[in-house]
Structures are given as structure tokens and as C-alpha cells.
Amino acid sequence: MPEKNLETQSSHKKLRIVTNVLKAALKVWLRSQVSQISELEVEIKASDRQILSGSIPLVSISASHAVYKGLHVRQIQLIAQNIRVNIGSVLKGQPLRLLETVPVSGEITLEEDDLNASVASTLLVSGLNELLDKLLPEQRSQSKSIIWQKIILGNGYFILYFSPVPENNNTPSEMCVHLKLLSKHELQVTQFLPDNNTEVRVENENEHYIDLGSEVDIQELQLIPGKVVCRGRVNVKP
Structure with a gap:
């Protein structure tokens, strides 16, 4: 029993590492799409098997004061679904890439100053x-x-x-x-x-x-x- 508990703990630890690496890679990729962004929050909703296969059912993104190709955006609230990424390459330290088209829905707010x-x-x-x-x-x-x-x-x-x-x-x-x-x-x-x-x-x-x-x-x-x-x-x- 102790050995099984150790295996379970080790498995959970590895999964947390994979999840943290994936979340960090997503943040890096999102930041690479803009010249400026602040208060970026990313939440990944996926099972263990889905994360390890690079298939993510849902990611929620919240950010403020983003600049995309010179366009200033005050607030961003987005949900991306059915995402497939190159998880194997990401775990080797390579940049994250989307493997398929991703539907993204949400709300953006621009103020007159923006x-x-x-x-x-x-x-x-x-x-x-x-x-x-x-x-x-x-x-x-x-x-x-x-x-x-x-x-x-x-x-x-x-x-x-x-x-x-x-x-x-x-x-x-x-x-x-x-x-x-x-x-x-x-x-x-x-x-x-x-x-x-x-x-x-x-x-x-x-x-x-x-x-x-x-x-x-x-x-x-x-x-x-x-x-x-x-x-x-x-x-x-x-």
C-alpha cells in the first residue's frame, strides 16, 4: 500500500509539472502575440489524460491593457475550446504551437482613450x-x-x-x-x-x-x- 501511495503521489507530481509547464507555455505564446499585456491569467480545464495527450477541452483567459499590432484593448475575457497543442515538444522546452484551428469566444472592451x-x-x-x-x-x-x-x-x-x-x-x-x-x-x-x-x-x-x-x-x-x-x-x- 505505501508503494502504491508513493506511485500515486509521484504521478500527481508529474502531472502538476506538466500542467505548470503547459500553463507557462500558453502564457509565453499569448505574450508573443501582443507587444504589451498586463494581469494575464490563464486557467486550464482538462483531465490528466487530456493534458498528457496535448488535447485541452477549455482554456479561460483574462487580461487587461493588451496591445495587438498597435491596437490597445482595455479588458479581455476569452474562452478557447477544443485546443490541440504540441505537448511533447513543449515538454522538451520548445515553443507552443496550435495544431488545429481553435474557436475562441468572449468579450473585449476598448475605451475611447484606447x-x-x-x-x-x-x-x-x-x-x-x-x-x-x-x-x-x-x-x-x-x-x-x-x-x-x-x-x-x-x-x-x-x-x-x-x-x-x-x-x-x-x-x-x-x-x-x-x-x-x-x-x-x-x-x-x-x-x-x-x-x-x-x-x-x-x-x-x-x-x-x-x-x-x-x-x-x-x-x-x-x-x-x-x-x-x-x-x-x-x-x-x-
Whole structure:
């Protein structure tokens, strides 16, 4: 009996070591995807056999103040399911790799300050230039040389301030945009003109649609003063 107890304790100790190595490798991999992150918490939910085989049914991730390709995100709460990783290589000290596409669901929050800290990021600039091309086609020839200066968030809308390069005057241009979630991967954007604290919608030709692709499944998108909250799912590929 004592020998069996020792074997059981040894087995549990080895499993804890494997779990700790896997959790550390996951944190390293997550940190490698961003240029900045704080308060990163990772919880692995898997049986002994699943962990040892590199198959993880569920991982929950909580983080704050992350920066991904220049895009600042205030809060992240994610759940990744049905993960397969190269556990054998990880135990040999090699980097963690995903072996299959992983569905990730959860919630991210961006505050107005985060967006304004991200106005020079490739991700955000690309999206804003596409929006400018759709809503203000007369500016299309200049969209590649636009400086995005400021973003203000309101209830269901945002206001963009921008200037061409080189800037010939001190007054930036303004574009006011309604944003509405039409389906799990399609957005409706409509330009409007503010008039004495009311919103006046302009011609229908300034109403456009943006398809985010079949890999995206947005369940909720909230724009409120000072904050954006997005809940949904996306597939993360190896």
C-alpha cells in the first residue's frame, strides 16, 4: 500500500509539472502575440489524460491593457475550446504551437482613450481608410495619406477627425458615423450630419455594409459614450 501511495503521489507530481509547464507555455505564446499585456491569467480545464495527450477541452483567459499590432484593448475575457497543442515538444522546452484551428469566444472592451492611442496602428488605420473610401469617395485619392487624429464615441455612433498630408490648415475634417450590427459578421455604417445636438441622416448612398468574413461571429456590439464592448466568437488558426 505505501508503494502504491508513493506511485500515486509521484504521478500527481508529474502531472502538476506538466500542467505548470503547459500553463507557462500558453502564457509565453499569448505574450508573443501582443507587444504589451498586463494581469494575464490563464486557467486550464482538462483531465490528466487530456493534458498528457496535448488535447485541452477549455482554456479561460483574462487580461487587461493588451496591445495587438498597435491596437490597445482595455479588458479581455476569452474562452478557447477544443485546443490541440504540441505537448511533447513543449515538454522538451520548445515553443507552443496550435495544431488545429481553435474557436475562441468572449468579450473585449476598448475605451475611447484606447482607440485614440491606436489611431496610428496598422489595423485601425486600414479599417478607417476603408470606411473613408465608402462614405466619402471624393476623398478616396487621399485615403492613403490621411492622418487620423481623434475618435469620439457616442450612443451607437462615433465621430472621426482627420487631416490630409501635408496639412494645409489647422481645422481637421469631421466624419460622423452610425454603426449597427446587422448579422454575426456584417456591419451597417451610415454617415450623418449633426445639427444642434440632433442627428440628421444624409442621403441613402452614404449607407454601406462591411462584411467581416465567415470566421467572425459577433453576438453583440455596443457603442456607448467613452467605450466599445464586443461579444462574439472568432476562429484562431495555427
